[in-house]
Amino acid sequence: MDVLSVARRIPTWLLPLIAAVIVIAFPYLGAQSPVQRQVILICSLALLVSGLNLSLGYAGELALGQAAIYACGAYMTGYLGSHGYTDIVLQLACAIAAALVIGLVTGIPGLRLGGWALAMVSFFLVLLVPDILQLFANQTGGAQGLTGIASPSLLGKTLTPNGFYVFATTVTALWLLVLRNLVTSRHGTAFRVLRENPVLASSVGISVFRMKLSAYAIGAVPAGIAGCIFANLDQYLSPDSFGFALAVSILAASVLGGSASIYGAVVGAVILTLGPLESTSFQQYSLVVYGLLLLVGGIVLSIGIAGVLQRVWARVQRRWLPPARSAPYEGDLLPRTEGTALSVDHLVKSFGGVNALQDVSLVAQPGQVTALIGPNGSGKTTLLNLICGYYRIDGGTISVGKEQTTHRPYRIARSGVARTFQTPSIPREITVAEAVRAGRYATQRAGFVPAVLRLPSYRRARASDVEEARRVLALVGLADQENEIAASMPLGTRRLLEVARCVIARPKVLLLDEPASGLDENEVERLAGLIRKISDSGGTVVLVEHNFRLVLSVADQIYVLARGQIIAEGPPSVIEVHPEVLTEYLGVRVPEADDLLRTPSEVADND
């Protein structure tokens, strides 16, 4: 058992660190220049793949432009090197800057449409490389290639081959460290949420477009670094090095190594660089092999080699090295919630010829549960989607407090509106605690740079994330499951998890979309208690639900929606016996309904 407790205390970064130090020290361990050259080529490819992984594996967008951005970084360096600017740090900075510009310029239009648009725009970029080089033939050498690149220097001294090797491998290792810090931080979770479901991402306040653009633009940085290294390696550049085959081999390395992984980039790069592909006899079959790799990789190895290893490791950890349970949360489970009134005024929405909502008005007060019931297709979820900004409003207004909402879902989420979904939406491969912490992404901001450098502000934000997650998990009764994989939990748990994800953001308005469907009686009871607690602490809760008994037991105010109109409103005692509601919603025919229909409040409603 002692061995296990020691093993548990070994940090996960120790092994990669040792590996990196050994690789960097190769020249002093007797490695000759052919070996050094291979390692530098592996570094370049690994950098390129890591950039692709950020957009493909984490943000879920296929981008093929790494090869073009690589060319841009390489030619930028080559131009500087052949004009007397040999300082490699300057070259690196310029290459990264140029790469970022290209990444932003091509990312913005490509990401407007997403999916194939980005794939195609970035692919087009690769095919443009020879044309652009030809246009600037005086600077780039055009099809003949760029020669006369002077040896790089550092701090005024020309770098020896060994020195260049150490520089290249160190920069690569540092970049991988940056990336590791980024994806293991809350931003990594945000990327996974985005990849799983953009709608979910915007519901926790993540701007889908900006997040994807960040992933794509940050992914351009390593391509620029790789270009700088490559230009100084052979001190000769030719357009042939940056073609379609390179673009495909980057993708193949990514798929093979595992797109959603940092070290997968290195694994894929090693295999593709040292594997049989590069030997001359295989050269003519390389495209066939890449094609097969992509096809098989896309089908069988959707998680890549690193993904397989990660799963094995996760299993080993769960079996023999379970993470220490955190102590039971002590403290106030639900401090006072600052709820804000939500008011919907004369809302109109139609889809084509269908009037989904006609002149709907309602108010949800803080400290109360406002329920919205109605038959299927009556417009309940449409109303929630309008409140969250997923649809454009055709008429009327929605306000949170005094402020009218916009039509940008992530802004609405940031202004304090949190929601759950009819089908719980939980990203794969993350733990219960991480899934809950995702709810704090937008409300408690922390930038990329503090996360990468692990600054005190990042550590503070992280500590409070962890603490808050423990609080809300204890509140919903899931404290024991915090280290389980969230997506593997049963439906009832996932629903509670969604509620926890909303509560952790301390929302001004909480929208629950059919939270009780699929739950058993015990779970419904727990849910009812939870809803009551939230509203008692001052929260504004809007509950859309079919479970009539649950609604009657927790709601303070009930609105009944039918065919896009509010047909009744009032406290449970009124709705329970409201004849039109019983007719419409429960399908009960009350014989004397017509006589009872004309209650004063009903007349006022229909006016």
Next chain:
Amino acid sequence: MDAVWSGLALGAVYALVALGYHIVFVSSNAFNFAHAQLIMLGTFIVYWGSVTLKLPIGLVFLLAAAIVGGVAVLEERTAIRIVRGTEGQLVTTLGFATLLNGATQVIWGGSPLQVPFFGSSNVLVVLGGHVFPDDLILMGVAVVLTIGFVLVSRMTVLGIALLAVSEDREAALMRGINVRALGIGAFAVSGIVAGLLGPLIGPKTFAVATLGSDLALKGFVAMAIGGFGSAPGALIGGFAVGLIESEAGRYLGASYSNLMIFAVLLGVLLLRPTGLFGHARERMV
């Protein structure tokens, strides 16, 4: 006028590629990266049939349609049906495209092969410009195929079923539409059409292993300009791309033609992401 004709003829080829994307997109909601490679394969098969085997032209058409159709069905089985999610399918169809690029290069080599045209090669003078009969036929075929596709999708039960599938796959399945059959049928049809176009496109573009990537991009730009999910949009987008390419090549120089197309693509995506004929759809939760 010469440049206009050559632009329109090129544009017809791009429109045909875009139409192929469109057919598959409408029926299986997938983007078939490899469609341009299927057309490229068609030109190689035609070269093989008419130059190597010296078959009569009728048989060449049949051969190309059968082989390319078969390859397309194979693609549907390996790269689409068993793969879930858009990114996954993008990777696998790109893999299939790369495979076709590599395979044609291994079999037929890297240099362009001249594909003979079965009809007359005498230059005609139409509206004051010189044009090959093959070019006129290509334009005609592009227009006729577009009209045909629009008619099928508007007038027949099959077309309405296709619309239903592209709108909501699961709902269509529940209404008794055989979604799988439609998906594989769409690949078969797009493959057969790609094969049948081989004898028309080959003489214009030559059979060369880099043709696929070039056509894939231009076809995509055609679709982006016209608007995703619109057949007439694909046609007009294709002609627009062809015209831009030939006019830019004429006035600015050959190395500018791709750059101009890229600039137009960026402009369209920035200013009107839905294209000229596309419609924005509201997201569902």
